Structure formats: structure tokens, C-alpha cells
Amino acid sequence: MSLPRFHCPDRTLLVQGGELPREVAHHAVRVLRMGAGEELVLFDGQGGEFCTRIMTIEGSRVKVAAGSFDPVERESPLRTILIQGLCATEKMDWIFQKAVELGVTALWAVPTERSVIRLKGEREARRLEHWHKVILSACAQCGRNRIPELRFFGTLYDCWAKLPASGLRLLLNPEGRPGGTDLAPPDGTVVLLVGPEGGLSATEINQAHQAGFVGGRVGPRILRTETAALAVLAALQSRCGDWGL
Template structure:
């Protein structure tokens, strides 16, 4: 059954017009009145809904039964990322959402190729949110991960979380990820862009309380390493 994110109040028996995105998707699928879809709004569980009417660009449904099913990971992992360039960030957001990430904080760092601010940063954030929504629709998640506004590393680190925080690093003395991570509870994981964080940025994160960790004896790409860490921490 097709699944759609519907950021609106949902209740059994309610009749509503689908938002533009899901309505367009239902039209593309050539669905017909009487057919069922699944809706979720990020507030928990999901609803079956029945299509009542198909207009030229609008779709009306009646919300039916609620299923309280949850498919979230056992622990909340928050990724803090020096943004990789071009389509790599899109790919990273998509796969992180599929893997169950709780939130994503994009950062502009010293070595960042992708540098965003102002209206361009706002548009990118909206785009990444949409990428995360699509990944949740496909993967069965009922809660959409937060994508926070783009920040500079210097601005972010001043108020960075000090507990349960890990830093991906190649510096000597970094511990294996699973040996350093607490067994349970929320976790923040910081990873750099292409070329990694600068030594000064790593020093600032460590001073804030982040513990340096490593994944293996290979150097992974900026868009690959956070996903490997997320998979290890989740599963």
C-alpha cells in the first residue's frame, strides 16, 4: 500500500484534502476512489485512508483505522556533519533517514567545499527535509528526522552537546567506535567533510567533550563514514 507523509492532524473518520505533494503522487500512480493508502504525520503510528474523490490536482480521503506501529531504532543517533559536496549530501540524508537517524545538523567547516548561507541554505534545508520524507515513506518509518538549519562549525561547537558525543577522527589514540560508545541512550556523532575536520576543529570538539573514535583501518569517504557509524550504532 502506498505510504505518504501528511503533516496535518490525523484522526479516524476525518475527511481531508491531501497536501500537494502526496496528492500529485496519488495522481501519478493513477489510483482511484475506493483504493487505500497509508498516511503518517510524524506523531506516532500510521493511518489507513480511503480515497473518496480525485480532482484534477486535488485528492480527498477519509481517514480510517490507526495502527500504533513504530519502526524507530532502539537508540537516537544525531548526526552532525561537515557537509559533503554536490549530490553526496542528498545521498547521505536519504540513507541516514532509511537507517533511522534521529536528526541531522549540517555544518560549514574549514575544509567544506559546499558553503551555504542565507536563502540558499534555507532552500537546501527544505530540499533535504523532502529527501528525508521520501526515504521515510519508502522505508516504513513513521517519524521524519529533523534537519536543522546550516551552521558554521565555530557557531555550533560553542553550544555543542557535551555528553554521549563522539568524533570521527584519524588522530592517534582514537578508539574503535563500538568500544567507545555507551551501550545505550541518545548519541551525537560528529563527522567532517571531504578531507575531514581541521586539527583546530577537532581540538575544539574534544575540548567540548567529544571523544575521538575510528571505524576501521581504512579511510572512508565523507558520505560513507557517517552511515557506517550509524549502522554500527543502531544494529
């Protein structure tokens, strides 16, 4: 059975030991019911992880010993960016969580013409903070020691300027031609573009094609927005990533 894993951004604490952040301490002791002497793994998102153990528990204060560093990496050699059109909150959480487990390199959220959800100002900041926690939790669960990039763009146009210069740009379109998605090993980063529940508009699809995106419908069945990118990420990891199936 694997040890409980927690994200802790304070590398000094990981190296020297000390008091855990309040949220981590609460989860370890109050949720997982861990006690003094039990081992756990801490990672700061910069690579590698530290095995340590709980020294003392005094109320909400939990102290751990100096960590033993393990440089293990679990990142896929395949670089992938998911551009996800804003959809219902619970669906976005699911997509981001599972994409992290499937080894995605970066997660970009963007409103589209058919997005019901709109984020601005304080609401945008709260949602980004929430997604960041979803990503950290997924990393802790699946063993990743590097945190995927999270970005929010106001429009699809804003995304185009930040796209990698080389690689494969795939548009997953339920109204497109079946079999139009090429999953051959890419030379560079694979960028996946997925619309919200109602899909991308004809104008947005044309814009995507002008930005170099190719592809279409994945298989003979229509996949939901929370299924499409995850299915393709899984296929890519199997063919070009680190699954070795």
C-alpha cells in the same frame, strides 16, 4: 506488498478524510498511478499512521476517506545525532536519506574549514527546505512515523552548546588511530561528527576533542564522508539499537 505511504501534516484530514495536499495527490495519482478505491497510508510525523483509501479523483483533486489509526512506532531506542560537515549536494542528500533509514534521531549540517559548499541567506533556506523533503521522503519509504530533527549551524562552535549533556561523542577521523571508536552501549545519546570530503582540519579536531569527542578511524580502510557515518550508524543499530542481529 506494503501500501504506499505519504507524509501529510494535517491531522484533521487524516482523522476525518478530505482532499489531499496537491503534491501528495500528484504523487499518488500521476506518479504511482493509483486509482479510486486503492488504499494508502498517511502519517503526520507526530507518531502513528492512518490507513485510508482514495474516494474520488477529479483532475488534480484527490479525496480520501477517514483514516483508521494505527499507533505503530518504528523509532530506534538508540538516540543518535549526526553532525555532518557540508559536502557536495548529492552526497548530503544521500547521507541524510540513508541516515533516516538507519534510524538517526537528528541531522545537523554545519560548514567546516574544508567545506566547498557555503550556505547563507536565501540559499540556506532553499537547501534546508530541500533536505526536509529528502527526510520526509525517506521516512515515507522506510516506515518511520516521526520526523528526525533537522538543524543548520553556522560553525562547529555553535553545535557544542546544543550537545546533549550525557552520552557518547564520536569523532570519525580518517587520519586518526584505527580502533579508537568505542561502540559500547552508551548511557544517553550518541553524537557522530563527520567532516566533509577533505576531512576536518587539525584545529577543528582539537576543538572537537576539547568538546568531549573521542574516537578516530573506523577500521583499517579510509571511508568516504558519505560512508563513514552510515557505517557507524549501522554498527550502532546492530549492537545497541533495534536490529537484533
